[in-house]
Amino acid sequence: MPVSRIIPPGGAPRRLALAQLANSVGDGAYYVCSALYFSRVVGLSPTAIGAALTLGWALGAVAGVPLGHLADRRGPRGIAILMSLVTGAAVASFLFVRAYPAFLVAVCVYACAQCGLAAARQALLAGLVEPARRTETRAHLQSTVNAGLALGAALGGVALQLDTEAAYLAALAVDALSFVVAAGMLYRLPAPEGTPAGERPPGVGRLTVLRDRPYAVVALLNTVMLLYMPLLSVALPLWIVRRTEAPGWTVSALLVVNTVSVVLFQVRIASRVSGLDSASRSVRHAGYVLLLACLVFACSSLGASAWAAAVLLLAAAVIQVLGEMLLGSGSWEIGFALAPPDRQGQYQGFYGAGTAVARLVGPLLLTALILSWGFSGWLVLGGLFLAAGTAMGPAVRRAAARRDESPAVRGTGPRPAPGSGVEPTTG
Structure with a gap:
């Protein structure tokens, strides 16, 4: 299969793909290890973990719209970088939280930042890639995400096999670092050109x-x-x-x-x-x-x-x-x-x-x-x-x-x- 079927063309599409590759490698390790880490190391019950995740993703689903609106007004690149760093900070906080209230706050921040990052990243893609190439570019990104998740899951599998606190902490640290790396890659992208969202016709909310x-x-x-x-x-x-x-x-x-x-x-x-x-x-x-x-x-x-x-x-x-x-x-x-x-x-x-x-x-x-x-x-x-x-x-x-x-x-x-x-x- 031609490499072009997997790797996006140079420029903004490739940098976006590299940023998502970094995210997905960390996420793959997180998805594999997080449940056992929260239960065995943090000491939370499955019910408590499930309740926190449910609340977090519910808030994230609501937060995506205002955070996307913020990306329209302030620029999607800057908001994407900010959300990536906030997500990384939320994951890093999992390394230290041991009380349930702090865990609940960290999960909610993590889910809201993830949803805001997704909205800003999509807006950034729309601003940097011409309409005729957006779906193709998004397909490249999806392929990249799956490859990164597979690699990250393999890293998480090593932590599961070792089954030690240090191994779980290392897997989560990789995820936190991956969002910092992704923010650096997004910073290298140009700011999209276009009409600011603040210039609205009369009567438009x-x-x-x-x-x-x-x-x-x-x-x-x-x-x-x-x-x-x-x-x-x-x-x-x-x-x-x-x-x-x-x-x-x-x-x-x-x-x-x-x-x-x-x-x-x-x-x-x-x-x-x-x-x-x-x-x-x-x-x-x-x-x-x-x-x-x-x-x-x-x-x-x-x-x-x-x-x-x-x-x-x-x-x-x-x-x-x-x-x-x-x-x-x-x-x-x-x-x-x-x-x-x-x-x-x-x-x-x-x-x-x-x-x-x-x-x-x-x-x-x-x-x-x-x-x-x-x-x-x-x-x-x-x-x-x-x-x-x-x-x-x-x-x-x-x-x-x-x-x-x-x-x-x-x-x-x-x-x-x-x-x-x-x-x-x-x-």
Whole structure:
């Protein structure tokens, strides 16, 4: 496979990718080690950890919009650097906190800064990369993130194997340092040019996205599709262990299939998306594919053979990651194209809140649905994917029409040039 399919072109895209690579390496180590560190070293119960994470991500989902708005007003590069440093400081504080109130505050700061960083980084990408290349660049970043997570997870695995306080502290220190390194890389990027968000037409409020109902519908449908995230990290491991005869190594194998596939093929799939029409079609196809994946996952519980179950699970994982990549390719284009040019920060903060919401409600919803209902639960989940994917096209057309008709939504920034890949959908 050509290297260009994985490594983004030089300039701003490559520097953005390097910054996210640094973040993701640290995050990979953090995700693998944090739960055991908080329970074994800090001495917290699983219930206390879960409650803190739930509160933190709930606040993060809310904080993304105002922090994105701040990026619009003050510049996305500066806010991205600030949020990266705040995230690093929050992770560093985990090395020292031993009391639950301090831990709760640190988790909330961490989650809010992460959501603010995501919004500012998306706004920075939109400001530095021309519209026709944004989805491709975002695909490069996603490939980079998966590669970094895999490397970081390997480092975290070493800490798990050693199972000592020093090893866990080292893994978290790597994560904290990674955000400082990322901030330095973001500092080397130029500040985007464009109309300041403070120059608004008369009657246009500050947080326009909160009154943009068509965009909210699009974001809600995207959130439903993002339920594949807790499916992979929470529901599937429990399903494999409790409801199938597959060997334990299948859980790791599915994660490897997912990570490697995104690294190798995400950019290729994203190259087929060039505007709202093709983006809506990609999300619709993702709904079909994710429904099929749910059906195959459900079938993995029907047989008594461990190897048959493992083969079905691996086949379903291949189908699922195809749906994931189709969704990402279409979703990124939609999120960028429907946002006013001078308000990308607040719109990306709102759109990106779907990730926090999926992580917040997804584990409980999916485990109850799949583990309690079994085969029929998978059918319900697949139906949700199909319904959301099918509804995305009409929702995008309505949001695009409102964007073109309303000055408050259209924004004060320059309109995309014809042929740029962000034309309104027709028909």
